[in-house]
Amino acid sequence: MSNLDLPAPAEAADVLWFLPTHGDGRYLASETGARHVSLNYLGQIARAADDLGYFGVLLPTGRSCEDSWVIASAMVPLTKRLRFLVAVRPGLQEPAVAARMTATLDRISEGRLLVNVVTGGDPQEAKGDGIFMDHGARYAVTDEFLEIYRRLLQGEETTFNGEHLRIEKGHLLYPPVQAPYPPLYFGGSSEAGMQVAAKHVDTYLTWGEPPADVAAKIAAAKAVAAERGRSFSYGIRLHVIVRETSKKAWAAADDLIRHVDDEAIATARKTFARYDSVGQQRMAQLSAGGRGNLEVSPNLWAGVGLVRGGAGTALVGNPDEVAARMKEYMALGIDRFILSGYPHLEECYRFAELVFPKLPLKSTTGTDRGPAKNAGPFGEIIANAVPANQRMAAAG
Secondary structure, eight states: OTTSOOOOOOSSBEEEEEOOTTOEESSTTOSTTEEOOOHHHHHHHHHHHHHHTOSEEEOOOSTTSOOHHHHHHHHGGGOSSOEEEEEEOBTTBOHHHHHHHHHHHHHHTTSOEEEEEOOOOOHHHHHHTTOOOOHHHHHHHHHHHHHHHHHHHTTOOEEEEOSSOEEEEEOOSSOOSSSSSSOEEEOOOSHHHHHHHHHHOSEEEEEOOOHHHHHHHHHHHHHHHHHTTOOOEEEEEEEEEEOSSHHHHHHHHHHHTTTOOHHHHHHHHHHHHTOOOHHHHHHHHHTTTOGGGOEEETTEEOSGGGTOSSOOOEEEEOHHHHHHHHHHHHTTTEEEEEEEOSSHHHHHHHHHHHTGGGSOBOTTSSOSSOSOOOOOTTHHHHHTSSOHHHHHHHHO
16 A cells, blocks of 8 residues: 555545435335435434534435435525535436536525536446446546536536537526536546546545555546546545444444345345446445455445445444544545445434544534533423523512
């Protein structure tokens, strides 16, 4: 790792949480303890993340999820400072329409939009959405999409004639709040993905792999960007299971997959095998050893990836252990963490209360209200010991 050309270590970090628009619950691969995706429940998570000081929340995308743009729009008036990381989908969306959606949501949120560029890695799902392109063609479309999309958001009258996309004298009438446009996040582990990132995006994302693997990926992405005279910030997507003690945290990890049986794992493996996403292939390899070999690096557990696509690893441990592992990633240049945990409402509180105090956080994460006060069990009794009319008379 020492021979890799890595970015400077991050001195402080932003932390984002996750809105589970595909469902939530106490266990993976089970309806036991499952929770409905309702506006009220998602609102509870968003308000909690906002109040606790998370930098933002990621909204997932895909046919198993509620639409991220609609949900983000519904969450904006419920929150004050929380940012929303919402996906644009090259090939599925037309760039001019996506630019108008982006500018609108950025304006109504008063500059709280972050954009997640998602090319997609499941050919079968893509066909269900009307996209019949192989891996290389999808990234070629992403490249052309971002060329048009960025120019429109910057206020340019745009004419472009590419292999896949065309536009003539396109123009965005109402600009976004953030200049030149809301920050672009993107994760691509393949060479094609890194080339697109190097040309267009602001933050390069990786899923939670062991630090040595993440270091190699970051070094590769940094080199590709440097060839174009550009640089990134870096982010990582992980689950977390944090408890007051390591023993409790690992017990919670085991409990999370209590209902995951061999049939569920086999079904997930069959689904993952059809993906042409290099990142998904890397995730699947981490959990390939089965239940007995899921701690793939100290405190990095691949149990989620037994049955869940996308991010499949979790940091598991007590607050000191989880913070120490996050600082290891920060030493590689990562300055933002996109986290989630089951159930998402409870784990949102746990992580902020237990780990925030142990991390060097940017001013855009956390609160400046100081420690919360808890006066003990007697407040209600004392407050109601004197009748209201006597209190009013004494005040007079």
